[in-house]
Amino acid sequence: MKQATIAQLGAGTAQAGGAQGSVPMWMTAFEKDIDSRLKKSGHGLQPAAPSAMTMTAARMAQNYAQTKEYDNVLKITSLLARDPDAASMLSGEQVHQVIAQGLFGLAHKVASDSKCSYKVQKTILLHVLGLLLEGGQRQALVDIAKKPSTPQKLASAAVALFAHKKDRDALAQIQEMGHDGMLAEFARRCVSLLDFELQKQADARREPKPAPIGAF
Secondary structure (H helix, E strand, C coil), X not given: CCHHHHHHHHHCCCCCCCCCCCCCHHHHHHHHHHHHHHHHHHCCCCCCCCCHHHXXXXXXXXXXXXXXXXXXXXXXXXXXXXXXXHHHHHCCCHHHHHXXXXXXXXXXXXXXXXXXXXXXXXXXXXXXXHHHHHCCCHHHHHHHHHCXXXXXXXXXXXXXXXXXXXXXXXHHHHHCCCCCHHHHHHHHHHHHHHHHHHHHHHHHHHCCCCCCCCXX
16 A cells, blocks of 8 residues: 555545544554555565554554544554554664654553543553563663653553563562652562462472373
8 A cells, every 4th residue: 555545544534434433444454454464474574664554553543642532542552563563663764763752652641641541541551562662662661660750550551561571670670669669569569479470380390290100
C-alpha cells in the first residue's frame, strides 16, 4: 500500500467511522497489513525499517490520545503489539525515534488521566512499555519507573512488565529507588516471588530421581 493511500485513509477516519468505539477503515487495512508482514517474517524475511503503515498507526494513536479517544488508542496499541516492525521504531532513523518517544508521551498522558478506565489504562500501558522493552529500551524503562515525576500507574505498569519477563535485576533496581514506598514494595514482592520460583527450580534439579522399576 502506498504512503499517499495511507494518508488518505488517516484523513478519512471520521468518514469511515472514527467515533470512539468504532473501527476506522485504515485500522482494518493496518490489521491486514500486519497479517501479511507476519507471514513474510515467518519465512525469514525481516524488514530493514518500520512499514509506512506502522508509522502512521503510531501517529494516529498519539492523535487519539490528545482527543482522549482511549478506545481507539487501545485498538491501535493492540495492533502495534502484534506488529513485527513496531519495535524497530526505537532504533531506526531519527524520525522513527521521535515517533517512539511520542508513544511514551502517550503512555504518560493515559496514565495521568483519571477518567480513563483502569482496564483500558493498564492494557495500553503494557502494550506501549512492551514495545519499548522489545526495542532495546530496558534501562530507560527502569529509569522511568525510578523517576519521582513518573505517574504511579505508569511506574507500576513497568514493574508488572519486568515481573512478567522475570527480570530480577530490573526489579531490584526499582526496589532500591526509595522515593515511592508502595512501588518499592511492589517491586520487592516481585523479587521475592522470582527468588522463590528460582529456589524451587534449583531444589527440583537436586532431588534424586527415583530408580526405574526393575533396576535392582
